Amino acid sequence: MNFKNISFQSKKIRNLIPQILILTVLFSVIIYFVTNVQTNMGNRGIAFGFGFLNQESSFDITFSLIDYNGSYSYARAFLVGLLNTLLVSVIGIFFATILGVIVGVSRLSDNYLISKVAEWYVEIFRNIPLILQIFFWYFAALRALPLPNEAINFYDISFLTVKGFYVPKFIWNNFNFFIIAIIISITAIYFLRNYARKQREQYGRQVPVFIFSLLILLTFPLISFFLFDVNLSFEYPVLKQLSPSIFTFDGGVNIIPELLALALSLSMYTATFIAENVRAGILGVGKGQKEAALSIGLNKNQVLKLVVMPQALRIIIPPTTNQYLNLTKNSSLAAAIAYPDIVLVFAGTALMQTGRAIEIISITMLTYLSLSVAISVFMNWYNKKMAIKEK
Amino acid sequence: MMNILKPSKQNLKTYLPIGITFIFLSFLNVILNSFFQFDFVGFFPKGISYFFPLIFGFIGFFLIRVEFSGLRTLDLLNKNINSSNFNAILTLLTLFIIIKSISPLINWFFLDANFIGSSKDDCTGQGACWVFIKVWFRRLIYGMYPDPEQWRINTAFLSLFALVGIAFFSPRKIKKYFIFFLIFIYPFIGIKLISGGDFGLKYVETAAWGGLSLTFIISAFAIIFCFPIGVFLALGRRSDLPAIKYISIGFIELWRGVPLITVLFMASVMFPMFLPDGTFIDKLIRVLFAITLFEAAYMAEVVRGGLQALPKGQYEAAKSLGMGYWRMNALIILPQALKLVIPGIANTLLALVKDTPLIFVVGLMELAGMIGLAKTNPKWLGMAMEGYVFAGLVFWVICYAMSRYSQNLEKKLSTER
Incomplete structure (x- = not known):
């Protein structure tokens, strides 16, 4: 074998050494951690795995966008x-x-x-x-808001209280059609913009895109309102007395x-x-x-x-x-x-x-x-x- | 018709006094209203009296808007706050809001506030209860550190300031050694003084540390450690060696992709699992470790920005002088690159200081945490406002001073290019 070519001066070898060193150190650290984790978990009698995700959670969450209670996973x-x-x-x-x-x-x-x-x-x-800042708003500023019975009233529609901001709830009928109408109008606007760009670049004509877009965005949802029986009603928050001194708001959405x-x-x-x-x-x-x-x-x-x-x-x-x-x-x-x-x-x-x-x-x-x-x-x-x- | 009404240099003598009177009336009304609850146009219907200052001020500003009037003050005024109708309204609204908010603020902070006393019952006024801060002051600064030992923290910080002062004024030749001592040796002396255990000093466990001094300790150590790590990571990311490059990239992006709070969670609940059973690493050290690695990743990206901004010629020139990789980086590349990114470095350090309150996650309490503790004390309920305003002021002063200093440093170090 010819060892002369593999001298330390050779750049390839010189570059390889630090890389191998670092990789060895990294892997040994990882192996050390993993073995520790295994023994620790073994001592505590828990096995690594994600099966727990399907178990019943049995705790409640105060605020949720989707259906949730303790019986969910x-x-x-x-x-x-x-x-x-x-x-x-x-x-x-x-x-x-x-x-x-x-x-x-x-x-x-x-x-x-x-x-x-x-x-x-x-x-x-x-x-x-x-x-x-979060602490200030939460513990100091928002805590100074009034109780529900003295709520800050916004035109009888929304109420700002120490328990949160009560706003009306949107109740949609045939919401799907409305969404479809919105999607159709957005697609139409996309094509309109492309068309306008082509007109501008090829013939130098200006198409009033903004006004047309606004018209489209108004027309399609309106059509959906009239033809497909889409309608929108509001559920307003209403003050309710729980006991002589405790009030709360019923209905609506509480932020x-x-x-x-x-x-x-x-x-x-x-x-x-x-x-x-x-x-x-x-x-x-x-x-x-x-x-x-x-x-x-x-x-x-x-x-x-x-x-x-x-x-x-x-x-x-x-x-x-x-x-x-x-x-x-x-x-x-x-x-x-x-x-x-x-x-x-x-x-x-x-x-x-x-x-x-x-x-x-x-x-x-x-x-x-x-x-x-x-x-x-x-x-x-x-x-x-x-x-x-x-x- | 409009030309006659339009204020110009010719009718300046009639319009100027009228305009000033209008403006004066409008401001008089606002000031009387907010400081003395007195409204001299109260006899008008409510809508008119409400908008009176705005309307009068607007007319006044319109009347004095004369281009090239020849009066220097007036021209300056017109140019800066009264250049158009829209600007005049903006100016008026801003000034009115400022005047209106001054009186409740002053009342809350000073006039109705309570300064004397020793318990919540002494706070009778409507304003702030600064007694709260006064009574809890020691706790807010030193945490649960035992009272008779607090001189140790004071000494550590005072000698630090003294050393910084000496280093600042010392001649160039010794300065180097002073800075070296300050950065690499003094922190460990200081921390030994605070934790104690030897030299006849009583041992104080880190769980008792807290308050503003803990903020300083954590920030100082994290800054010292995260800077070199960040520089090495940045060099690693630009390295030609694939293993080093990709490890650096992975490390940087991992830390930058997650919020600090989860890193601290990791340090407190997950990290002990990685160690052999029975080993215990102090909470403060774990937190310091986590914050340092986290901020080092951000530092690395800032430094990389500087490295990338340097022209290729600098590298080539250094190499053609026969410099190796380390000499090239230490003597040619880094000094220039770091100078370029001083604002970025300062921002990272600022972010670090602002992140220190998050250590509440692992149960350590610095200033904000101590206020959280103090306001839940049954004897001092309802003091959240005072506490957080105080903490906000303290942090604001620290961070504002830092950002100002960095701006000055940037100006001082900038060389002509």
């Missing part, structure tokens, strides 16, 4: 927790985006006061830990204070970061772009819509998606105020009852991981789509 409890997490995330993302855009644009306002107020909003809410506090603090906190992104995005579009657009005769609206926004969005969207992801992960702080999200329901109550730390924590982490991966895959796809196509 742990898997169902997991689903309830996941849906609650998604619910608060979606609400939070919705309001954080609106607030963030308003604050971000206000920071660029030529009105000194408005831009200062927006700046201080960002400085104040960004620099206080989110968990403290529990935990959800209110969480949605409020999540959106106010995340809005500060989104505002900074929006500001950076709009500032990032060069002045020359606006001037060039104005000089070729576009009006102010067109400049904003066709020149500034598409370029600003390219800068704004990637970090903002990151903030959406952060908001979703931060919603796990719900556990601190007992909002039944996935962490509280599954990694809290279910873990206490079954003692299956490894399975439950891994499932919880995997859930968040797959949410993150899903959002980042979407972000990469969007980035690629929006990227400037240079020739």
Whole structure:
């Protein structure tokens, strides 16, 4: 054999050694952990497995979007927790985006006061830990609300009380037809937009897409209302006396204070970061772009819509998606105020009852991981789509 | 007709006093209303008296909106807060909201608040009960740390500040050693002083630690550890060696994909299962470990941003000088890359400090946790507002100072490019 070729100077070998070393260390650590886990579980008489998911959970959850009670399985409890997490995330993302855009644009306002107020909003809410904000809203601010019999009344439709925000419940008749109508109109709008783009690119004709879209979005659901007997009625919350001094509201939907506090603090906190992104995005579009657009005769609206926004969005969207992801992960702080999200329901109550730390924590982490991966895959796809196509 | 009514430089002398009077009346009304509950247009129907300040202020602002008036203050005012009708309304609304909210805030914070006393019964006013904070102050700062031993925490932190001060003003040559001592040796001296056990100091178990001092301890240690780990992970992620690269990627994305609270759950309930039966690792150390690894992943991504931003020429130049991988990174690449990402690093450290209250998950209580404990004390029920406002203020001051410092540092270190 010829050993001369396998000297340490050879780059391949030199590169191989650290890799093999690291892999060995990693695997030995993993093997060490796994053997420990096996002996520990053996000592406690529990076997690794996910069979417990089918067992009856026998605990109640205060707030659920789907049917749930103690007789359902742990898997169902997991689903309830996941849906609650998604619910608060979606609400939070919705309001954080609106607030963030308003604050971000206000920071660029030529009105000194408005831009200062927006700046201080960002400085104040960004620099206080989110968990403290949640505690503040939940334990201090919302606890100061009145009892049901003295509820803050919004036109006899909704009532804000210390027990939550009571809003009317939507009762749909033939809801399926309505959904179908909405889907049809969205498809129609999609085709209309494609058609309009073709007209613009080939013949330079402008089609008023927005007005047509609005018309379509109104027409189809209206048709469904008249032809397929779709109708919508409301069930209003009504004050009910349980005992001489205890009142409650009956009917309607109760948005529990935990959800209110969480949605409020999540959106106010995340809005500060989104505002900074929006500001950076709009500032990032060069002045020359606006001037060039104005000089070729576009009006102010067109400049904003066709020149500034598409370029600003390219800068704004990637970090903002990151903030959406952060908001979703931060919603796990719900556990601190007992909002039944996935962490509280599954990694809290279910873990206490079954003692299956490894399975439950891994499932919880995997859930968040797959949410993150899903959002980042979407972000990469969007980035690629929006990227400037240079020739 | 409109041209005559439109304020311009010619009719400035008549319009300016009228406009100022209108604005003065509108603000007088708001101020009297919010501070003295007195409404001098109360004789109007309710709708009109409610909108009186807005209407008058709007007319006033319209009258003084004169372009190139020649008066410097007026021009400045018009340019910044009164450039159009819309802006005038925004300005008025903002100012009114600020004026309206000042009086209840001042009342709650100072005028109606109680400062003197020792129990909840001393709080008779409508405002804040700062007695609560005063009575619980020691607990909020030191947690359950025994009273006679608290000088140890004070000494540890005071000497830290003193050392930082000395290092700051010391000549360049010694500065290096001071900083090395501060980062690598002092933390362990400090922690020994606080935990005790040797040198005749009483041992204080970590379960008794808490309050604001615990926030500082955890933040300081996590910052010291997460920075180098983050740098190594970032280098690993850009390495040519596939094993190292993919392990780094997997590690970073795993931590970044999950919320800190589940990591802490893992450290508290899952991690003990990984250890041989009977081994016990202190709760605080487990938490520190979890927070450090978690933040190191974020740090790695920030540092990677800096590494990617460096032009290729820097790498090639370093290699052509005959530098090896480590020398190249230590002397050429990292100093430039880290400078580029100072804001990102500062943001990560800020996030770390803001994340420390989450340790309530494992039962450790820093400032927010101690307030949670204090407000559930039967003698002090209903003090949540005071407690969380206080904690919020403390955290705000810390985080705001940090972010300001990072902005200054960024300016100071920025070199012409």
